[in-house]
Amino acid sequence: MNGAVQAGYAPPTGPDRPAPGRRWLRWLLAATVAWAVLLAVLTWVSVRDDPPTVREQRNLAEAGPVVDRAVGELLAAAGDGGAARLVPDALRRGCRITPFADGATLTRGVEVLLADDDVRGLLQRVADRLPAEWRAGVRVTGEGPVLRADAGEFVAVQGRSAGPGRVRLTADTGCRPIGAGYRAPTAGGGSEAETATELLRRFGGAEGPVQVSAAPCPDGTTARTATAVSAPSRPDRPSLPGTLSQFSDGALHVSATDELYAYRSSSTVVAERADGRVRLTVSTVCRR
Template sequence: MLWGVLLAGLAWTSARDDPPTVREQRTLDQAGPIVDSAAGELARAAGPAGLLEVGPARVRSGCRVTPISDGAALRREVGVLAPAGTERAVLTGIADRLPATWRAWVGPGLDGPELRADAGEFVSVEGRPTGDGRVRLTVETGCRPVGSGYTPTSAAAGPEVAGLSLVLTAALKALGQPNPAAPEVVTAPCPGGALARTARSAEPGPVPPAGALAQLAGDAPLLDKPPVYAYRAGDVTVLAEAGPDDGAVRLAATVGCPD
C-alpha cells in the first residue's frame, strides 16, 4: 500500500514538474514563440539583401494528436531571393548562418536542393526552391494540442512601419491604386532584438501594364520572372506577385534584420 502511494506521488510530481518529452505533449501556445523566433533567425540568415518577405502565421486546425484528441499545426514561411542556378548556394549560405544547435544541412530533394534543420522543441525547418527565382523556408510545429492557442505579436506603429507604408503606397500608385487601404503588417523577432517586418497590401490590385514598376526599380530589378517581380527601394524590398487564379497583383514591402 505504501509503495503504491509512493509511486502515485512520484508520477504526479513528474507530470507537474518535468518538461514534456514528445511533441504531442507541447501545446500550440508553447510552440508559438519558438516558431516566431525561428522565422526571425531565418530572416537574419537570409540577410537584408536576400530577404523577400516574412509570412504570417497560419494555423491549421482539425488534425489528430491521438485517435481521440484533436489538435492544430502552426506554420510560418520566409521568402528568399535565389536566382536560377544559385539555389543550392543560397540554401547553404543560410544553413551556415543558422545556430549550430539547429544542425542545419542541405542535401538533394525531389525537386532540387533542400535545407533541413531542427529549431528545437519539435519545431522543424525546411527550405526548397519554388522554381521562380526564390526559395521558400518553412517553420512548422506538426500537429499538437491547442492549449490556449497561438496569439501573433501585434506590429506596433512606428517609423519602421511608416517607412514600409510609404514604399508600398508608391508601388500601389504605380499599379493604379492611388488610395490604398492600410497595409497588413507581420513581424518576426530578429536575434538581436529588432524586428523583421513585412507590410502587405490589404487588397489585390489589377493586372499592371508591362513595366509599371520598372521606374521604381531603377530598371534594376532583383527578380523579373513573371508573374513575380521584386526590387529594392532603399533598405526596403518590394515583391509583386500575380495570383494564379485571378491574376490580381499582391504587393509586399519588407525590411529585414540588421547586419
C-alpha cells in the same frame, strides 16, 4: 479419535487468524495504492522539473513563440541572399493528437526570390548561419536540395525550392494541443504598410486592407512584411518595371520583368502579377 480430523472438515482459523487468501488480497491492495501514489508523485515532479520529451507536452500557445523566433533566425540568415519576405502564417486545425483529442499545426515561413536559381547555394548559406545547436544541414533528395534543422521544443525547420528562382524556409510545430491558441507577434510601428499602399496606387490602389506580418529578429529588432493586392488591372495595364524603377535607384535588383519586379535596398519590395491583379509586398527584414 483423539487429535484426528474428520475427513472433509477444515479446522477453524479462529478470529485472529485471517484466511491466507484474504491476507494476500490485503497486501495486493496496499501495494497497488502505494504504486499509484508513487506514480502520481513522480509525474508531478516530472511535469514541474523535466523538459518535455514529446511534442504533445507543449501546446500551441507555448510553441508559437519558438516558431516566431525561428522565423526571425531564418530571415536573418537569408536576408542578403535575394529579396526576402515573410509569408502569412498558416494555422491548420483538425489534426489528431490522440483518438479522442483534436489539435492544430502552426507553420510560419520566409520566401526568398533569387537573382539566379542557385537554390542549393542559398540553402547551404542559410544552414551555415543558423545556430549551431539547430544541427542544420542540406541534403540532395529526389525533389532537389532540402535544408533540415531542429529549432528546439520539437519545432522542425525545412527549406526547399518553391519554383524557379524561389526558396521557401519554414518552421512547423507539428500537431499540438491548442491551449490558449497562437498569438502572432505585434506588428506595430514601421512604415511598410504606408509604402505598400503608396506604391500600389500606381496600379489602381489596394483592394481591401493591407496585411502585416511580423517576427522578432535575433538582434532584438522586428521584421515586418506588408502585403497589399490591387483591384483588377486597368485597361492600360501599367508596366511593373516602368512604374517601380523610379523608386529603386541604387537598389539591388533581383528581378525586373513585367510579371515579377523585386529589389532590395533599405526595404525589400516585390511586385508580381497574378490573376489580373498586382500583389505587392514591402518588407523590413532581419540583418545578420
